[in-house]
Amino acid sequence: MLKPFRSIRWRLVAIYLLIVLLAMGTLSVVITMLVEDSLIQERIEQQQAQVDRLALDASAYMYRADAEQLYRLAVEQAETLGGRVVLLSMGGIVQVDSASRLNGQAIGYSEVLDVIGMEKTNAYGFHRVTDVSAGGEKNWAVYYTARMTYRNSPVGVALLSVSIQDVMDKIHNLRVEIVIFLLAVCLAVGFISFIISEIIVKPILEMTRVIRNMAQGDFTRRIKIGRFGHSEISDMARAFNGMSEQLSNLEQSRNEFVANASHELKTPLSSMKIMIQTLLLQPADPEMTHEFLSDVDQEIDRLNNIINDLLSLAKADASHVENRLSRVNLKDLLQATLHNLEPLAQRKQIDMEMVLPEGELTLQSDPIRLQQAISNIIDNAIKYTPEQGSVRIEAAQQGARIVIWVQDTGYGISPEDQKHIFDRFYRVDKARSRATGGTGLGLAIVKQIITGLGGSIRVESQEGEGSTFTVELPIEP
Ligand SMILES: Nc1ncnc2c1ncn2[C@@H]1O[C@H](COP(=O)(O)OP(=O)(O)OP(=O)(O)O)[C@@H](O)[C@H]1O
Ligand SMILES: [Mg+2]
Missing domain, CATH: 3.30.450.20 (PAS domain)
Known part of the structure; x- marks a missing residue:
């Protein structure tokens, strides 16, 4: 003390x-x-x-x-x-x-x-x-x-x-009176200033206490503001509370992330272990061996994908990723992406449509990362749209920005889930995503790329009717 x-x-x-x-x-x-x-x-x-x-x-x-x-x-x-x-x-x-x-x-x-x-x-x-x-x-x-x-x-x-x-x-007598008066004034001033300093110091003490708690991992404490009115100290307390809120969110998402990541990595590992143990016990049947090994192969691919996604996210977190900017012809980029995903859509008889404006549509951006992001969004649109649905991609220039819409007639996302789909490992329907091979990292990566390129992404959706993802990008970042 x-x-x-x-x-x-x-x-x-x-x-x-x-x-x-x-x-x-x-x-x-x-x-x-x-x-x-x-x-x-x-x-x-x-x-x-x-x-x-x-x-x-x-x-x-x-x-x-x-x-x-x-x-x-x-x-x-x-x-x-x-x-x-x-x-x-x-x-x-x-x-x-x-x-x-x-x-x-x-x-x-x-x-x-x-x-x-x-x-x-x-x-x-x-x-x-x-x-x-x-x-x-x-x-x-x-x-x-x-x-x-x-x-x-x-x-x-x-x-x-x-x-x-x-x-x-x-x-x-006059001198004595003055000295007595001075003493009384000093006493009063001492008392009043003690109370004033108490008012000033109290929030600081409280803040210190909260910070100490925080240092010990308790992020739930907040400084009570009401009592300090509108002063620099109450502003500081507010700023501090904002910061602890952020820290507590960060701490929570870190914990969730670690839990989710280990879960995601464990699931394919344990299914592989079961298959391999079965094979070790009954090594004879070549048909089953082939089937199991191809499953194991798939699981390894899955693990590989998760790890790659995690690595790319972690890399972007740790260092500010350098965007390799160049003049990007967005029409070409969208067409190439669509072409790559066409087989997936065809398998589900999903109709893919693209609406582009007349003339050029170019922007200064990182073509590889941009394509990765858009490909992820369209991939989701196909994955989360039932057979015979449709996916429509549209792009247009609006002032100094380019806007891309990816619209589907799929399952849609509830308002509550809309808040979280950009979080790492968040999947609305775990069973369906698992079946489609998703890990919930796609949109997290998309968001990281788009914001890294100076743009923004948002979603509008009606459950059972479909979703629209809107990406806005600056023409000159
Ligand atoms: N177009 C969409 N329609 C309905 N739901 C969607 C759509 N896009 C995303 N979602 C929901 O958001 C969740 C998160 O999407 P995200 O792309 O991050 O993960 P994923 O597709 O499950 O896995 P990954 O993309 O990592 O393979 C999905 O699990 C899905 O439930
Ligand atoms: Mg996805």
């Missing part, structure tokens, strides 16, 4: 998952980045503007060193902005702290130094700070600074430290 992860089914699932993960993954990364950006950016712009205002409001107090007003402003703003406000001198020393802890200390954050160093008028930066009120938890905060200017000269720096953890939490 297939290793599970090498099978088409798992590969399909993996491919679907990969595609979904790639597409959705990229999308989610882009979306979170955009959301993060807009959330943080919005917050920063808003708060920076507030710090700028604070710097403006505080500048006059700072210039006048009005500690009381500065402290009031710092506390009030710390409250409204939800953070901590620190006001520093241009030397970086804390003048006022809304939390009253850093007074007099120097602060060296880059945001402060940037503003003091006159590089920027305001600045902000992210810091991870330990939140004492939240039990020492590390949280994200933003430090904003803005320069205080009074009458065009710098008087100090306003610093606001405010937590941005809520935004960070939002972003974190």
Whole structure:
């Protein structure tokens, strides 16, 4: 059996998952980045503007060193902005702290130094700070600074430290949600693709099973098609079923052929054996000896004919027989054939008639094989027509084809038998054919020759009234 992860089914699932993960993954990364950006950016712009205002409001107090007003402003703003406000001198020393802890200390954050160093008028930066009120938890905060200017000269720096953890939490939650969503989508896609691949793979598995059975000689199995609708796979299943049908027919006809062939060969052999055994037991009677030996002679001829027929069929099966094409004068060919068979017809007082059109009737064909085929058909017409009947042969050109009809007033062939008379060893009436010396190979050979020459043969018949065999041949094969 297939290793599970090498099978088409798992590969399909993996491919679907990969595609979904790639597409959705990229999308989610882009979306979170955009959301993060807009959330943080919005917050920063808003708060920076507030710090700028604070710097403006505080500048006059700072210039006048009005500690009381500065402290009031710092506390009030710390409250409204939800953070901590620190006001520093241009030397970086804390003048006022809304939390009253850093007074007099120097602060060296880059945001402060940037503003003091006159590089920027305001600045902000992210810091991870330990939140004492939240039990020492590390949280994200933003430090904003803005320069205080009074009458065009710098008087100090306003610093606001405010937590941005809520935004960070939002972003974190968003990420978690997206990951959960992605996982759910992957699960769903995995499940759906598993079912889809099952639908695709199932007929293939079934086909494999049927092929395995076939390899073991069971040609009866067919793939059920209904479930797959009209897809490439159902077409394949149909084609496959057609092929197994053919194979099974072939197998059957091969078996029949072997059975029939051995039967046909055994019958003359056993009758010869009986005659020879009789002769061995009673060797004296010369009359009987002569009679038996001539019977044996006939049986040998019969065997010889069967074997020759079989050989010619087998040869044509094995290799594509080369037709020796030449310009054939059909009128001459038909007349010669008729002449050869005349004695047979005369013996049964069968009237033979030939109807040919005016003018030439020629075609490009293999004269020897063509004559063999036509001779077989006419031979049948004579054989399977009772005494005093008639056989009529007609030929005509129809467009690019020549049509030959062989019509008799014989026993006729039932519709069921008509389907099989071109099969090897098929004889309608075994007893009658045996009496006439037939083996059922004649029409098989005829069909092989005619199709080999690019033509076709068919039969129409009414039981008890007669049969018409129609041969159509291309003038130029
Ligand atoms: N013109 C016909 N009228 C009635 N039955 C026919 C006619 N031609 C063929 N058949 C039937 O078809 C069977 C097959 O014919 P086919 O020529 O293949 O074999 P055969 O004549 O029995 O033997 P073979 O031709 O090999 O000596 C015959 O046994 C006969 O029953
Ligand atoms: Mg025959």
